[in-house]
Amino acid sequence: MARKKLNKQDALDYHSQGRPGKIEVVPTKNTKTQWDLSLAYSPGVAEPCKEIHRDVENVYKYTAKGNLVAVISNGTAVLGLGDIGPEAGKPVMEGKGVLFKIFADIDVFDIELNTRDVDEFVQVVKALEPTFGGINLEDIKSPECFAIEERLKKELKIPIMHDDQHGTAIISGAALLNALELVKKKIEKVKFVVNGAGAAAMACVKLYVALGAKHENFIMFDKNGVINKSRTDLTDMHMQFATTSKITELGVAMKGADVFIGLSVGNVVTPEMIKGMAKQPIVFAMANPDPEIAYEAAIAARPDIIFATGRSDHPNQVNNVLGFPYIFRGALDVRATQINEAMKLAAVRALADLAKEPVPDIVNLAYNERNLYFSPNYIIPKPLDPRLLCMVAPAVARAAIDSGVAQKRIENWEAYYEELNHRLGLDNQLFRIIGNKARKDPRKVVFAEADNLKVLKAAQVVRDEGIAHPILLGDESRIRQLADDNGIEIEDIEIIDPKSEEMSAKRHHFGDLFFQKRQRKGFNKYEAGKIMRERNYFGCMMVETGEADALISGLTRKYPDTIRPALQVIGMEEGAKRVAGMYIINTKRGPLFLADTTVNFNPTAEEIAEITMMVAKEVRLFNMVPRIAMVSYSNFGSSPTPEAQLMSKARDLVKKMDPTLVVDGEIQAAMAFNQEILKDSYPFSELVGEEVNTLIFPNLSAGNIAYNLLQEVAGFDAIGPVLLGMKKPVHILQLGSTVRQIVNMVNIAVVDAQHKCCHSEATAGVTKKKRK
């Protein structure tokens, strides 16, 4: 299924729905009690004020300055949209703020200035210096951007970077080095044509020269044509790259050129121009949002091309998002006074090197790729690569220290890497990855409650996002009416009404199959046929017979009423003695897996051990190593009660079943997450030095209460309950789940179906069939 093409309305809705825009300010300290408030504000706040007044360096200790970057623009060169003004540029600046946060945990205030005057711009930014740890200048047109950056660099003591210049130069420089390596051309020999002579283009050519390219091998163009010595409208900077050749046309310049760099506007290069380039041409068409030539046209023009754009929907995204979060992270972490050439070159090398490393599964999954490797279609790391932070930021920090612009040294690099890893967490990643894994091989998912608005919306989302092929169960006219009334498009989604006359043969068939299963378990033939009018039975039978791959239900019914048909029709997977419910809580420290939250009331130690083994298997499905705490109210025998001993006995049984599993207890939840106390008090524990990601509870009440509190009070996002131990994927929603929670469950169901299908076919010795 092709992914839905992004349209104008999607983008507008994304920005306008809920709280308008993409960002908000969130306090980092407790603010709940009067006591908290008297610390946060008057009178307590006076103390840090006095400390900073005594020594201004303390501003880094007592305020957010050290992790706060200003993204500042006047809206004069916004993407390739041009001079659209500060307000119109604000969505881009908020977007940069989002990227800073999610990729490098840097907080951003976006600031849009209503001035085109260099002096005024500089004056305002200078006055902002006390607030910020760094300044990211963005989308300011040339030539003003050069003077603004130069003056601010001279006059301020915090790192300043004009992202469109240096971010772009660094990323494209890394991509260029790698592309040249692949085509075995030397940078000092290759001929460049550069379209655009603005902020980004000028900085790129300067950096390429620093990397070894020769001035005389560049021909540049701006809106008025070729940059040559005879022009009288050029700046000194342009003049450095002005050609003496007679060429005036872009197409002529591109004949025989090795490298084309586009940093201008969309669709100004034709396939013919590309056809005329040298062997194995390198073309970086980086204008946003539309490149100088579309991906399809460029690839069709030259099969031997190495092609990159600034966009995410094709291979080789050369976009400054690969740079600015990590460059600033490194600069802030050593309190660099500037971002200098050594730091930029360190970032180039780190990025270029990372593209040659084996690509982890997590990146392949995130991009729906089977096997990314250093090649013409992968010359630069992918923006969702979690290794970027740990590769680029330390390289930049080290270069700052070595080149003498760092005000703080990093003594323990191992601890620094750990801190960086911690900043990211796996939280957002997990959701992105499950989604991408599902999209790789979408499956047929039956929605038993399709006459519910939230379910219907979720079905549309999973269809549009290419996660699943939904099948809706229920009264067709009611479902269509609901869809019409709420603007939900379901034209191409299959709807089945199990009660309809049309389904009578299928009902009988399913009834017969069900009777065979349950004839000695309290169902007579008549009842078995009649019960197929119920959507949960009918849907489960579709999954059982392979007409669908997974079932989602339970939003509007009690849990036992939904799980019963699933157990009667589908049953447990081979070898499983029970089913169990697991929740995934999306915390800042990473995902937490909680069980049993929904099925087994008061399990024995043996039963808890089995549940633990099922959970461990599921956690591995998410490419994670389970690190399990068997939680209780006591620590390692500190209470002699049978309730506490239950968990320690269960732990022993788990260790017998799988000695390699990292699992310990009984342990209090707080102790499981407090490495310092754990190390001091219980140094023998397997959990010392391990970040716990799985909690097994002694009974259903405890598990259920814990996830509810985490979700409702702590406000964490949760997926669940994920039903473990079923033969085929049936997932039962909690009453009142949101659309996003339903979509998340569908993701899990599809991934589960992919896994269970491969598993059963592999055991049966059948080759996996390719699905539509």
Ligand SMILES: NC(=O)C1=CN([C@@H]2O[C@H](COP(=O)(O)OP(=O)(O)OC[C@H]3O[C@@H](n4cnc5c(N)ncnc54)[C@H](OP(=O)(O)O)[C@@H]3O)[C@@H](O)[C@H]2O)C=CC1
């Ligand atoms: N992929 C990435 O990471 C990045 C991409 N970009 C993209 O690069 C482009 C330029 O950005 P930026 O340098 O910040 O903006 P500037 O406004 O500073 O520069 C734009 C340049 O493009 C030139 N230009 C405009 N139209 C044409 C044309 N038809 N033919 C040749 N040259 C033309 C302008 O010429 P003149 O000087 O005569 O006006 C100017 O030199 C944008 O599309 C932007 O999205 C920018 C940064 C990062």
Ligand SMILES: CC(=O)C(=O)O
């Ligand atoms: C990516 C970017 O910064 C731009 O296109 O302006």
Ligand SMILES: [Mg+2]
């Ligand atoms: Mg930009």
